Amino acid sequence: MSEETIDAEFLGKEGANVTGFSRMEAAYGSGDGDEDATAAVASSSNAEVGTIFEQIYRPWNGTLNTRWVRNWSILRHHIYGMFSRGHRPWGWPVRISLLVLLLGSMNDLFLSFLGNATGVEELSRLFSPSRENLYAHVLGFFPRNVFCFPIAAALLVGGMISEDRKNGTSAIYFSRPVNRTDYTVMKFISVAILLSILIVGTLALYYIGDLVLSGEGWAYVLDTFPLFFAAAVAGFFLVFTYSSIGLALSSVSRGKFFPAIALLGIILGTKFIAFLISQLYNDSIVYLLSPYDCIAHLGQEMMGINSTYDHPYTWSLVAIIVMNSISLYVLTARVSSMEVTRE
């Protein structure tokens, strides 16, 4: 072989190759009786009857769309999965639970409908969208912030990132032109949209539904819309905070259970501990540890409801910003550590 045609490099030297003898393998031991051995050779079964499979490589000459189409596909995968097959497989228990929670969080609409339908004025007045009722729909602790919203958030964030880590599906994302920011943002928006349907969507249904049912005029709308808007903003605070804490927990885990139970523990546990301490020392400052209470405090300020907390609302604002910052930091740091080659 001429030097020019050699396509080889060994230890940094062009044209060099690996010379010398190959290794010898002893095929037989000595005196181990294998001289008389016979081999039983299995005959192959000629199963040629059946499907004819012709493997032909088919090229594809299409064009790939831009970054926003890729991001849309992530969003679509997660949200459509809740309603149809072929997208993210949300389990039936999750879907049924969310439907129950959705119906449960619309109980004020049903009661308002009952009041309007029966014509009982007290009932209608009791459940129509007042300042307190709008606040209660989003931030009332019992029943929605005990039974509905935290549980829904826990069900949604449970496997959102942790299952990508567990199943290695992060490799499917990151070996494609999807960057980690897009991945994180789209996952966040997916959870936030689904949670918004439950929190802000039902608020809007309640408000608009009652307007339609009671046949109120524009003056009523002008009076109550700012309250509805403030409640909706408070609802988005709740959605953002639950999503960021939940996804941070999901990103540090490899299963559904831990993030879900940890989110419930953080939301309800901090509330419970703060409640006990405030009862003992008659001081509301410990509520700064509770994400729910910080947002409730902000909501009370925004909607002009008498505050149930002693400390200034700005402290709650700072606390909620700190909680979200820490959560988002953990989320981005953990997503950055997700591997493509192995997980």
Added chain:
Amino acid sequence: MSRDNVVETINLVKSYGKHIALDSINLKIKPGATGLLGPNGAGKSTLFKTILGLISTTSGDGIVLNHNIREEGAIIRSKIGYMPEYDCLNPDLEAIHQVAYSGELLGMNPSIAMQRAHEVLEYVGLKDQRYRTLDTFSTGMKQSAKLACGLIHDPELLIADEPTNGLDAAHRDFMLNTLNQIVNHGGRSLIMASHLMNDVERVCERIVMLHKGKLIAQGKIEDLKAIEREVEVHAWGGASKLEERLNDGGLKVRRTGRVLRVVHVDDSTYDQIISAAAKSGCQIRRMQDHEASLEDLFIRIMETLGYGVKSSEQLLENNPNLKHVDAPLELKNRGPLQ
């Protein structure tokens, strides 16, 4: 840099603190199939991540499919199909939807991705299983589904990380045939990392070998192998006498027990062996040509580097505490390899 190469790097260095994962790698991967070999910790995964533009390099430069790895990672990833070694499939999703989704993540229109998913799943032999959820798939079927995910956009370069990992003989055969076909009929390039020398030799015509972050060898397997052709003789009763006679006859012989390897000079070598056996009263029970394999090449390279290994499996799969043996003097003078 040459535009003829699929992947080319110049003095590529990647370090994690004090640990140097890739040390001045000058890689030239030409179109076609290339096998990537190296023990655990050699830097294969880091090289893949660098090629995919997922990690920033410490120094040096690289071009993949005519795109710079530092600045055009997203474009590179849209032109590469990557088949990971580990599980990367959602077990609760049907194969067809998993493959279609992997296409959508590349920017394919959903309806086109679905149509293409049908095509590639048929191509990898999963036509009849495409509506089954992936948790019901065997290891071989999962490997095929991963390959389908990598092929959905008809990439110019396919990177297959251990494609035959855990496969039985039939699935392994099918996978290797498929990879072969992608290269030879599809005209696509392939970089295949594998611990199995036979698999690499069957699919790839070129290899790149890494060891401790350094590029040890690269090029055509046939060009790298300059190991002499030998005749393997299984002797009975007087192997040492036969060896003596063959040596006297001017032939180069190596012997382990009753097996002798005689350097093939020309066709008369066979007659010389038979004649020597007759004269020394030794039975020849089997005589066959011995062609050096990639395994021989690999072991020879590791011996040259100063490692006493019995097989590639020992080094690549188990990453054992290798027995360090003396390297040849000329290599010792090159200085330390690590």
